Amino acid sequence: MSEQITVVAEVRRHDPSQGGEPHYQRFEVTGVDSMRVLDVIRSIYEQQAGDLAYQFACRVGRCGTCAVKVNGVPVLACQERCKPEMRIEPLTPFPVLRDLVVDRSEVETRYAALKLSPQRSCAHPGAPEPIDPALAEKLCHLDLCLACMVCVSACPAVAERPFDGPAFMLKLRHMALHPADSADRLPQALEAGMLECFNCDLCTQLCPADLSPAQAVRDFRRQMIFGKGKP
Ligand code: SF4
Numbered sequence: 522m523s524e525q526i527t528v529v530a531e532v533r534r535h536d537p538s539q540g541g542e543p544h545y546q547r548f549e550v551t552g553v554d555s556m557r558v559l560d561v562i563r564s565i566y567e568q569q570a571g572d573l574a575y576q577f578a579c580r581v582g583r584c585g586t587c588a589v590k591v592n593g594v595p596v597l598a599c600q601e602r603c604k605p606e607m608r609i610e611p612l613t614p615f616p617v618l619r620d621l622v623v624d625r626s627e628v629e630t631r632y633a634a635l636k637l638s639p640q641r642s643c644a645h646p647g648a649p650e651p652i653d654p655a656l657a658e659k660l661c662h663l664d665l666c667l668a669c670m671v672c673v674s675a676c677p678a679v680a681e682r683p684f685d686g687p688a689f690m691l692k693l694r695h696m697a698l699h700p701a702d703s704a705d706r707l708p709q710a711l712e713a714g715m716l717e718c719f720n721c722d723l724c725t726q727l728c729p730a731d732l733s734p735a736q737a738v739r740d741f742r743r744q745m746i747f748g749k750g751k752p
Pocket residue numbers: 665666667668669670671672673687688691727728729730731732734
C-alpha cells in the first residue's frame with residue numbers, strides 16, 4: 522500500500538523574454554510515495570504556481586518531451602521517481618524559453634539537415650521488402666529513440682567540444698544499418714563530431730529507452746577501421 526510523503530522541490534524559474542536573473546523557487550508537495558517528478562511538477566502548477574511553464578505529452582515515457590534535470594542529472598520527468606529533495610531545472614545545454622521549457626528548434630533543424638530517414642537510391646518497389654529477422658529486430662530496437670535529448674544533456678563531450686551529441690550518433694547508426702538507406706552515414710557522423718566522443722558510456726547509462734549511443738559510436742569507429750558499413 523502506498524504511503525503519503527512530502528517532498529521539497531526547488532524549481533528553476535526564469536523568463537528570458539522578461540529579463541531578470543534565473544532564481545530557484547521552493548515548493549513542498551505531498552503525495553503518494555510512488556510519485557514521479559512530473560507528478561510533483563504538475564501538482565506545483567495546479568496548486569501553487571499556475572504560471573510555471575513545463576511540458577509533457579504522453580506520461581508513459583514515449584514522447585520524450587518531459588525531460589528535465591533533477592539534482593543535475595537529465596531524466597524523463599514522467600518516469601523518474603521523486604526524491605525527498607530535488608532541484609529541478611530545464612535540460613541543458615538548450616536555450617530556455619521559460620522555466621522548464623527549452624527550445625528544441627536547433628535539434629529539429631539538425632535532425633532535418635542530417636536526413637535521418639532512409640534515403641532510397643531507387644523508388645520503393647510497392648511491396649514488402651525481405652529483411653533478415655535479426656536485423657529487423659535490431660532496427661526496431663534502435664527506432665525506440667524518443668529524441669528526448671537526455672543523452673545529449675548528459676554527454677560531457679557535448680559540453681566541451683564541437684560534437685552534436687549521442688542522440689545523433691545513434692540515429693545515424695540506425696540509418697547506416699538500414700537496408701533501404703543509401704546515404705553514406707559515416708562521413709555525416711564524422712562531420713557531426715563523432716571523434717570527440719571519449720567513450721565514457723554515460724549516454725547509455727541514462728538513456729530511458731535502454732539504447733546505447735556509445736555503442737553506435739564504437740560501431741562507426743569499427744567501420745572506419747574495417748570498412749564495413751551495412752551488415
Ligand atoms: S538515445 Fe536515448 S537518451 Fe538519447 S535521445 Fe534517444 S532515447 Fe533519448
